[in-house]
Amino acid sequence: MTDFSAIKKRFPIFTNQPNLVFLDNGASTQKPQAVIDAITELYTKYYANVHRGIYKNSERATDMFEAVRGKVQKLIGAAHEQEIIFTKGTTESLNTIAYTWGERNIQAGDEIVVSLLEHHANFIPWQQLCQRKGATFKIAMPEKDGTLSVEAVKKQLTPKTKLVAITHVSNVLGVITPVRAITAAAHKVGAKVVVDAAQSIAHLPVNVQDIDCDFLVFSGHKMYGPTGVGILYGKRELLENMEPFMFGGNMINEVTIERSTWAPVPEKFEGGTPAIAEVIALAPAIDLLQEVGFDAIRAHEKELLTYALQQLATLPDITIYGPQDADKISGVISFNLDTVHPHDTGTLVDEKDVAIRVGHHCAQPLTNFLGVIGTCRASFAIYNTKADVDRLINALKHAQKVFK
Amino acid sequence: MDNYREEIIEHYKHPQNYGHLSHADATVHERNSSCGDVIDMEVAYEKGAALSAEGASTSTAAGAAKIQNVRFTSDGCSISRASASMLTEEVKGMSRADIAKLGPQDIFDMLGVNIGTTRAKCALLPLDAMKKLIKLPAKHE
Numbered sequence: 001m002t003d004f005s006a007i008k009k010r011f012p013i014f015t016n017q018p019n020l021v022f023l024d025n026g027a028s029t030q031k032p033q034a035v036i037d038a039i040t041e042l043y044t045k046y047y048a049n050v051h052r053g054i055y056k057n058s059e060r061a062t063d064m065f066e067a068v069r070g071k072v073q074k075l076i077g078a079a080h081e082q083e084i085i086f087t088k089g090t091t092e093s094l095n096t097i098a099y100t101w102g103e104r105n106i107q108a109g110d111e112i113v114v115s116l117l118e119h120h121a122n123f124i125p126w127q128q129l130c131q132r133k134g135a136t137f138k139i140a141m142p143e144k145d146g147t148l149s150v151e152a153v154k155k156q157l158t159p160k161t162k163l164v165a166i167t168h169v170s171n172v173l174g175v176i177t178p179v180r181a182i183t184a185a186a187h188k189v190g191a192k193v194v195v196d197a198a199q200s201i202a203h204l205p206v207n208v209q210d211i212d213c214d215f216l217v218f219s220g221h222k223m224y225g226p227t228g229v230g231i232l233y234g235k236r237e238l239l240e241n242m243e244p245f246m247f248g249g250n251m252i253n254e255v256t257i258e259r260s261t262w263a264p265v266p267e268k269f270e271g272g273t274p275a276i277a278e279v280i281a282l283a284p285a286i287d288l289l290q291e292v293g294f295d296a297i298r299a300h301e302k303e304l305l306t307y308a309l310q311q312l313a314t315l316p317d318i319t320i321y322g323p324q325d326a327d328k329i330s331g332v333i334s335f336n337l338d339t340v341h342p343h344d345t346g347t348l349v350d351e352k353d354v355a356i357r358v359g360h361h362c363a364q365p366l367t368n369f370l371g372v373i374g375t376c377r378a379s380f381a382i383y384n385t386k387a388d389v390d391r392l393i394n395a396l397k398h399a400q401k402v403f404k
Numbered sequence: 405m406d407n408y409r410e411e412i413i414e415h416y417k418h419p420q421n422y423g424h425l426s427h428a429d430a431t432v433h434e435r436n437s438s439c440g441d442v443i444d445m446e447v448a449y450e451k452g453a454a455l456s457a458e459g460a461s462t463s464t465a466a467g468a469a470k471i472q473n474v475r476f477t478s479d480g481c482s483i484s485r486a487s488a489s490m491l492t493e494e495v496k497g498m499s500r501a502d503i504a505k506l507g508p509q510d511i512f513d514m515l516g517v518n519i520g521t522t523r524a525k526c527a528l529l530p531l532d533a534m535k536k537l538i539k540l541p542a543k544h545e
């Protein structure tokens with residue numbers, strides 16, 4: 001049995017704020033000491049730019065930096081190390097796909113399918129691409145409880161479908177989508193598939209070869225790593241045939257007055273000095289996930305979700321969104337107190353040192369579908385405990401009392 | 405920190421000037437993009453006031469036009485609704501030019517709480533709406 005209270009001790013924020021109950025992990029997780037140390041170690045012991053100097057520090061920094069590519073490759077089961085591109089986050093990864101692959105491959109009359117569950121980052125780039133190209137933007141609708149079926153996606157697929165962009169886990173409802181089956185269906189009509197793994201990467205095993213998706217994206221800061229680093233995975237053949245989009249240093253082969261040629265992948269897509277410290281410090285975050293293991297992470301999370309769903313349901317005047325079944329969701333529970341506006345709930349539970357997110361969670365098409373302006377969202381991480389759920393419930397009772 | 409003194413809860417539960425005017429000179433719809441809260445506000449100016457398209461400006465006769473009545477409806481949190489309730493009380497009888505001079509601090513003083521940066525947007529939504537409203541040309545002059 002994994003001792004999750006020992007894991008919590010590795011996150012110094014909880015030593016500095018012993019009373020903090022942090023339930024906004026869907027937005028960003030706290031950082032373990034090992035991640036903080038990796039940043040300090042680089043800046044205090046061997047900092048230099050990467051891929052440039054032939055001196056010792058630059059070589060060491062480059063080695064540390066490049067080693068992370070291999071770690072990410074193993075984490076997501078990619079076939080080749082060159083399929084891992086460092087970006088600054090999920091948003092940049094998705095926009096990069098839209099501006100490189102998208103600009104080249106989407107034409108008037110083509111169709112792009114996304115689901116209504118998408119975060120704006122996996123919605124707007126495709127909506128805007130369709131508008132630029134005169135393509136059709138199509139939406140796969142979830143069931144009433146927020147779950148997304150393969151059939152709902154299939155219904156939108158036609159021979160004109162060129163791309164399907166789907167989140168692995170909804171950041172509002174926690175709903176896990178059948179990305180593998182969706183990918184198979186999309187491939188049948190010849191469409192490429194983008195999977196947004198921002199919410200799943202720290203919670204569920206993610207294997208790009210098993211899913212068989214063409215692209216997969218996520219952010220370091222939601223998986224116990226630093227801000228400013230994210231991943232764009234793409235199948236090698238696709239990446240090799242894509243034009244770069246960010247021109248500058250590091251991404252070229254040869255530059256003359258007349259023309260430029262590009263470095264091979266992944267450098268072709270990594271123009272400019274990268275987030276060196278952040279990439280290097282992503283390594284201990286990945287190590288942590290693999291040390292604990294996704295079986296233990298998921299078992300712990302399911303226990304918390306089941307307990308939280310039970311406890312929330314004991315409150316009067318509460319609406320819980322989503323399928324309310326720990327098997328169908330990951331990391332996230334959304335709800336509203338019927339007598340308290342979500343903003344007021346957020347502030348009132350904060351008075352009790354419980355941090356949750358309130359609002360539309362950058363997924364307005366989904367909150368519109370739910371018929372609400374916003375929700376309260378509790379999202380869990382490996383350092384959360386049942387005691388945190390109890391504190392949340394008490395804080396919610398406090399909010400209800402104020403608005404009685 | 406006490407964002408929820410009784411007065412705010414009271415204004416939230418029983419907002420002043422909530423609803424519609426039988427006769428509005430101008431209406432506005434404003435939205436807080438960070439949380440999605442919305443407010444609709446309508447105004448009636450005193451009879452005979454000079455109202456023109458240039459709206460509130462200290463130097464013109466239009467700026468001297470006084471507010472006879474104002475109403476709002478909103479879908480928002482307690483802070484934004486209490487703020488709207490208090491503000492609409494405050495501005496009755498005020499001239500457009502004087503309303504144009506109201507700033508964020510006036511709202512925070514009215515609410516009497518020390519509000520955080522995120523919630524400040526909730527508190528200021530009604531003021532933003534009000535300032536837009538008084539700049540609109542009146543429907544009938």
Ligand SMILES: Cc1ncc(COP(=O)(O)O)c(C=O)c1O
Pocket residue numbers: 026027089090091092119121122167169170171196198199219362
């Ligand atoms: C599902 C999903 N996609 C995309 C994003 C955007 O991630 P980032 O802000 O790190 O680019 C988020 C997080 O906010 C998310 O939850």
